[in-house]
Amino acid sequence: MHAADLPDFVEREANLAKRNTLGLPAHAALYARITSVEQLAALADFYAPGDCRFFVLGGGSNLVLSGDFDGLVLHMAMSGRALVGEDADAWYVRAGAGENWHDFVQWTLAQGWPGLENLSLIPGTVGAAPIQNIGAYGLEAGDRFHALTAFDMQRGESVRFDRAGCRFGYRDSVFKQEGWHLDGRFVITDVTFRLPKHWQPLTGYADIAKELAAQAIEEADARQIADAVIAVRQSKLPDPAEIPNTGSFFHNPVVAAATAEQLLAAYPNLPHYPQADGGVKLAAGWLIDQAGWKGKDLGPVGMYEKQALVLVNRGGATGADVLALMQAVQRDVQEKFGVELTPEPVFL
Ligand code: NAP
Numbered sequence: 001m002h003a004a005d006l007p008d009f010v011e012r013e014a015n016l017a018k019r020n021t022l023g024l025p026a027h028a029a030l031y032a033r034i035t036s037v038e039q040l041a042a043l044a045d046f047y048a049p050g051d052c053r054f055f056v057l058g059g060g061s062n063l064v065l066s067g068d069f070d071g072l073v074l075h076m077a078m079s080g081r082a083l084v085g086e087d088a089d090a091w092y093v094r095a096g097a098g099e100n101w102h103d104f105v106q107w108t109l110a111q112g113w114p115g116l117e118n119l120s121l122i123p124g125t126v127g128a129a130p131i132q133n134i135g136a137y138g139l140e141a142g143d144r145f146h147a148l149t150a151f152d153m154q155r156g157e158s159v160r161f162d163r164a165g166c167r168f169g170y171r172d173s174v175f176k177q178e179g180w181h182l183d184g185r186f187v188i189t190d191v192t193f194r195l196p197k198h199w200q201p202l203t204g205y206a207d208i209a210k211e212l213a214a215q216a217i218e219e220a221d222a223r224q225i226a227d228a229v230i231a232v233r234q235s236k237l238p239d240p241a242e243i244p245n246t247g248s249f250f251h252n253p254v255v256a257a258a259t260a261e262q263l264l265a266a267y268p269n270l271p272h273y274p275q276a277d278g279g280v281k282l283a284a285g286w287l288i289d290q291a292g293w294k295g296k297d298l299g300p301v302g303m304y305e306k307q308a309l310v311l312v313n314r315g316g317a318t319g320a321d322v323l324a325l326m327q328a329v330q331r332d333v334q335e336k337f338g339v340e341l342t343p344e345p346v347f348l
Pocket of ligand 1: 122133136138204205206207252309
């Protein structure tokens with residue numbers, strides 16, 4: 001890459017402190033706010049694997065900045081949302097990758113298209129949603145996914161990924177499995193969702209059922225479920241604008257059935273959820289709490305007092321502080337339960 005020839009819209013030495021919800025200090029050597037495919041096409045001319053590191057940034061809500069980044073940050077700000085099709089079973093709704101996820105979900109509900117309500121208030125952008133297959137309260141983005149368009153920086157052309165091509169798993173997709181997202185080869189530009197006309201409510205999770213019961217709602221519609229989700233999340237999760245954080249910091253671990261049985265013998269209250277594949281999902285927040293980290297700080301960072309799964313920046317933290325706390329929590333959970341916690345955010 002010849003930096004001197006880069007297009008005008010590429011900035012140098014950009015400050016990323018306000019572009020990550022943990023509020024960590026870092027600069028990017030090169031930074032571009034992307035609002036069109038044409039900009040990506042212009043940058044593709046400079047793309048050479050191994051020559052320059054590209055990083056695709058959405059809302060910065062699932063990101064730990066370890067320090068300055070010597071590559072090019074592509075900040076996805078592509079906007080737009082529209083109904084692009086309809087059949088007897090579904091509405092097909094497309095949004096630009098840079099659209100705020102929560103705003104998009106609320107907009108679909110306002111149009112009378114249910115299906116994404118359980119995913120209200122998840123931070124981040126539409127383009128990031130399929131990458132880690134965001135999910136909450138028994139619903140995953142992949143369940144409502146139809147297709148996405150990504151720009152292939154290597155070949156300089158747009159490509160379409162259907163549901164099978166995305167290989168969705170629990171908080172997982174082909175974009176994580178192959179590391180494509182990190183090396184910047186495929187940049188998601190828009191996502192289309194398939195929202196069901198024969199909608200069924202998903203209210204099985206205890207927190208949501210409790211919230212609806214408290215409001216004496218028996219047969220909740222999609223709007224009421226969204227409101228319940230919003231109320232529950234607001235009561236447990238800190239607003240990044242007030243307390244910088246990245247949402248859940250660790251994945252909920254899935255262990256072998258035999259391991260879960262041994263743990264249950266020692267800890268009968270252990271929340272556990274058998275999976276279709278025979279594994280058993282454990283609640284990472286409970287393990288962290290029991291390991292003594294709920295509401296506890298290490299330097300300027302800590303595990304949030306109302307939800308131990310959330311790592312918060314109390315002010316002035318650096319990437320090194322986050323790493324130190326992450327490792328301390330992992331070590332203590334491993335020592336107490338023999339369970340490995342893996343972090344959810346991307347580290348840059
Ligand atoms: P929670 O509801 O206290 O649940 C903790 C754990 O128990 C999770 O592993 C959850 O599975 C599981 N669980 C609870 N009730 C269940 C049920 N009825 N059936 C199966 N599994 C059940 O979790 P929370 O921390 O307050 O978060 C609320 C929801 O938001 C959860 O679904 C969580 O996964 C989701 N969330 C998602 C993201 C993300 O997409 N990046 C970030 C933050 C929170 P699941 O994880 O499969 O739901």
